[in-house]
Amino acid sequence: MPTKFERIPVTNDPELSAALERVRALMPGAVKTATLVHDLALRGAGALLAEEDRRREGIEQLIEISRSADPPFDRDVLARIEEQAWRIPDER
Numbered sequence: 863m864p865t866k867f868e869r870i871p872v873t874n875d876p877e878l879s880a881a882l883e884r885v886r887a888l889m890p891g892a893v894k895t896a897t898l899v900h901d902l903a904l905r906g907a908g909a910l911l912a913e914e915d916r917r918r919e920g921i922e923q924l925i926e927i928s929r930s931a932d933p934p935f936d937r938d939v940l941a942r943i944e945e946q947a948w949r950i951p952d953e954r
Contacts, residue, residue: 872899 872878874895882898889898927933939946 874882882895882902885902886893886898893901
């Protein structure tokens with residue numbers, strides 16, 4: 863069907879074909895391959911954006927914890943972390 867939107871050629875290689883067949887069974891009714899690719903691209907983009915949001919939220923939480931007046935770690939241990947991490951145990 864003609865459209866005013868740009869078409870994007872996608873090679874249906876064995877890897878893509880196998881992925882489409884795996885998810886086709888999850889779709890209600892007969893879905894055209896182009897529709898399936900379109901829907902999966904939108905879902906994939908949404909999943910990637912949600913993952914990035916979770917990553918950024920995690921970083922913000924770490925920043926908040928590190929600036930806290932009462933962090934959930936011992937500041938004295940943190941101040942000596944390199945010394946503790948690279949200390950060679952006494953050989954006896």
